[in-house]
Amino acid sequence: MRTLTFAVVAASLVAAPAFAWQPTKAIEFVATAGPGGGTDNFARAVQAAIVKNKLLDQPIVVVNKGGGSGAEGYTYVKGMAGDPYHLVFGTSNTWQQPMVSKVAFKASDFTPIAAMVQDEFLLWVKQDGPKDVKEYLAAMKAKGSSAKMGGAQSKDTDELLTRMIEKTAGLKFIYVPFKSGAEAAVQLAGGHVDSHVNNPSESIGQWKGNTQRPICVFNAKRLAAGPKVTAAEGWSDIPTCQEAGLAIPLFQQPRTVWLPLKVTPEQVAFYVDLMKKVQATAEWKDYVEKSSQSQVFLTGQEFTDYMTQDSGRVHKVAEEQGWLVK
Amino acid sequence: MFSRRALEALTAAITGAFGIAVIVQSLDNGIGWSTAGVESGTFPFMTGLIVAAGSLYNLARGWLRGREIIVDRVAFRRTLALFLPAAVFVAAIPLVGMYVASAGYLLATLRMQSGLAWLRALAIAILVAIGLYVVFEWSFQVALPHGLLGAWLEH
Amino acid sequence: MENFDLLLHGFSIAISVDHVALMIGGVLLGILVGVLPGLGAPNGVSLLLPITFGMQPVSAIILLSSIYWGALFGGSVTSILFNIPGEPSSVATTFDGYPMARSGRPTQALATAFGSAAFGALVGVVLITCLASWIAGVALKFGPAEYFAVYFLAFSSFIGVGGAPPIKTVVSLTLGFAIAAIGMDTVSGQVRLTMGVDELVKGVNFVVAVMGLFGIGELLIAVEEEMHARAVSSRIDWREVFRTIASLPRYGWVLLRSAAVGCWMGITPGGPTAASFMSYGIAKRVSRRRDKFGTGEPEGIIAPETADHAAGTSALLPMLSLGIPGSATAAVMMGGLMIWGLNPGPALFIEQPDFVWGLIASMYLGNIVAVVLVLLTVPIFAALMRLPFFFIAPLIFIVCVVGAYSVSNSYLDVLLMMGFGVLGYLFKKLDYPLAPLVLAVVIGDKAEDAFRQSMLMSQGSLRIFVDNALVSTLVGLGFALLLVPPLARTFGRLRKRAA
Structure with missing residues (x-):
């Protein structure tokens, strides 16, 4: 397994110059949680992995926008359409919160990058x-x-x-x-x-x-x-x-990364690759183990499918409970 | 210039309008008791009612007593002289960004209102802007707005 | 005595050249972020967090907690000199600190604040040292009903001490409650009172509100009353600092009482802000010099500052022993703990005694380092008062605007702050009291959450507030504080009439 990941990293390192886009200024990670929250730890773990392994030449700043259960951060990044220097770090809230609460964003306001880890319950x-x-x-x-x-x-x-x-x-x-x-x-x-x-x-x-x-x-x-x-x-x-004896087979919470809309495919590819490299670092493995989460890497179609499936499940319960916003 | 009566009425109108807005908005959230406990509009609704009623009382009381002038022409002019440039400064931020706006604001107030020499006023203004940059953008990594001007310069 | 041995062991870990250097560096950085409104200890802590990943956990926490101490002290500076509280917990310090500084005694005001703050923090640390395990147990007894009772107690001890017109007080208080309710509601998950402004889902930040109400509002009043004509003469005088500190023991009773209030509110989940207001309220009720409050009375500075720091210090205990951060800074530190591989919780004391007792020992040292450094800066800060008004006024505007913006990188916050500035001016001009509004903004939504959580748990029965000895005592005390003064007044009047 380890050799395999190394092979992937090596391949991607070789392939790196092929990327049609590289960041040229500081990147902002917007955590949709207050300091110390699960999503904040997630964003800071990604930051630590990138900084310590010098995966990027540009500095990274983690900004906490946890107001309104994270709606503050989503709304902020939604307004950054076309700007590839703002990534929003969240959970399944990206699609769940707009369903049950009158917030000013929906999942389709963002370009999905990846789901990187599943937190257990x-x-x-x-x-x-x-x-x-x-x-x-x-x-x-x-x-x-x-x-x-x-x-x-x-x-x-x-x-x-x-x-x-x-x-x-x-x-x-x-x-x-x-x-x-x-x-x-x-x-x-x-x-x-x-x-x-x-x-x-x-x-x-x-x-x-x-x-x-x-x-x-x-x-x-x-x-x-x-x-x-x-x-x-x-x-x-x-x-x-x-x-x-409690027949609920699986319930997890994905931790997800998004760009705003109107970014180019090259920019998306760059970040998908960056997150893949992050997952191969020792710092990241340490974070996953210490927080007892399960590593995944959903991106592209796979991520979209997952979202559709999870939305369906949430929608069903929300409908039964009468939570759906009119 | 302004009597106590006028200011009392203005303030009561502001708080009263806010109170009514709160009442109206909290109706959307639901008032009373549901299966999920006390509904989320209940408490704001009550505070809105109290604010509105209190404002009405303050309006009436303020109107009945208090014809004396509490802000005379000179005082009002002084307040405006402080507040208007600051308001222009705030309005300019989205256009030219925090650094240019604050330097311009300092330069203008120090030169026009305080009569500092051009050179001194300019030096202070630039120093303050640089200080802001060093403390916020550079050492604490808090990006202050660069405005449309900044976006244009980057291109 | 066992704790005492552990503490000595802690000292042996905390005292080293490296650690003292870290403390000095941390405290200085903390004072800087504390003095600048908008920036706070969380900025300093999260800035340095990445640097600490490679350090020993003890060294790292010493550095981070030193920032915390520095910022706690630094936060009072702008409150006293310019009426701009940088943090919620230093609002009550403005009530007497600012008038004292304005009347030409900035050095005395600052030194009084720092001296009593250091005393409060020291009492807090001693309490942690002696009663750590007991306190952790007490905090567990607090469910939603008890939380609500604590907030109720804080309100009732503070409300009604001012001489403002009663209806204006009520409007100010309820206005604060309504502002606190803006944004996402925890209990229902619904968005409330955003008035069509989507960004308001995050709520109205407290710092934005007070910088406007106090900072800008005061500036507008000051320019109108031509305060700048009365230049404040403040000579740089070191002896004044020592004289002030030496005179503090005269207020021994106020210090002790305020420290007790602070520790109590720090252990129970009331927090430093509620503690400082409550302590000020109580001081004003019982002091013989209560008529002087609000005009620069030393007791009016000592009471909130001592309580604030006693609470701020003892609030670190719930973070370590229960994993609930008492403040934003504690939250960032807790994130750090997890990254260093430590899990805050009841077992931390047993599993990591070196870490915990090293930290507690560093609290003693960090406080001493902080108070010495901050006292050294007093004359420098006091000298700021001598800058001419025409220069300081635009500068305060810029600092407030930048501060409001940097709270959450939002231009809307700048606009809100300007709005609050105008409101603050009007309120001050017309004798509306600002303090109830501020208190309601800070703990209003927490009190509401606790009330509604209690109602959920009891399914609508108010009996949950008299269910056990703890909660009924708290509620009873709250009512007593609320009702006794007006009843006593009425009774006194009746007796006078009869005689």
């Missing part, structure tokens, strides 16, 4: 909470309509997944939206909610501290075995939700 309970998924489902059922699920933001991925769990398991949750996943994690540690569906990086510190633990992961297979997180367990010890 797990079901978390308090340390002294239900010991596995079966117990959890029974306990939530017993609570009736007062079972509480915490999450980051409203009508976003966390609530989407919550509503899917409700439907699959025949439960009813009070979904309590907080500003961030980290805040939801603290609320769970304090026992103010019963569970949440955080990404690994949002709750690993709490898991290490024995205030909460994951009971299943929303993926078709278990996560990669890294170093143990607690004395007894690591990520690969967590069963998939399907095998534990």
